[in-house]
Amino acid sequence: xxxxxxxxxxxxxxxxxxxxxxxxxxxxxxxxxxxxxxxxxxxxxxxxxxxxxxxxxxxxxxxxxxxxxxxxxxxxxxxxxxxxxxxxx
Numbered sequence: 261x262x263x264x265x266x267x268x269x270x271x272x273x274x275x276x277x278x279x280x281x282x283x284x285x286x287x288x289x290x291x292x293x294x295x296x297x298x299x300x301x302x303x304x305x306x307x308x309x310x311x312x313x314x315x316x317x318x319x320x321x322x323x324x325x326x327x328x329x330x331x332x333x334x335x336x337x338x339x340x341x342x343x344x345x346x347x348x349x
Contacts, residue, residue, distance in 0.1 A: 267286065268285075268286035270298060270299075270300075271283050271285055271286040271288070272285050272286055275298060275299040275300075276296065276297070276298055276299075277296070277297040277298075278290060278294055278295075278296055279294055279295055280295075280297070290309050290312075291309065291312075292309055292310065292311060292312060293308070293309065294308070294309045295307070295308050295309075295329065296308075296309065296326075303330075304330070305328070305330050306328070306329040306330050307326045307327065307328055307329065307330075308326060308327040308329055309325065309326055310324075310325060310326055310327050311324065311325045312325065313325055
């Protein structure tokens with residue numbers, strides 16, 4: 261998210277899960293190792309907290325505080341496809 265206000269709005273609307281449990285709101289605490297799942301307009305983002313910032317900082321500094329797991333889930337093996345074809349009579 262580009263702003264804290266936008267991130268808080270997502271959490272308050274119920275679009276944030278912490279370790280699979282829906283967050284109560286923007287003030288819920290996170291710890292190192294927690295996995296955040298955020299439902300966005302264009303998909304789902306999964307982030308792992310790797311460190312906590314001592315204070316608010318710049319965007320580049322914030323990037324060092326989490327690991328993006330979203331691409332890792334894209335590498336999973338898809339479920340098997342049914343052998344039946346749609347154009348079969």
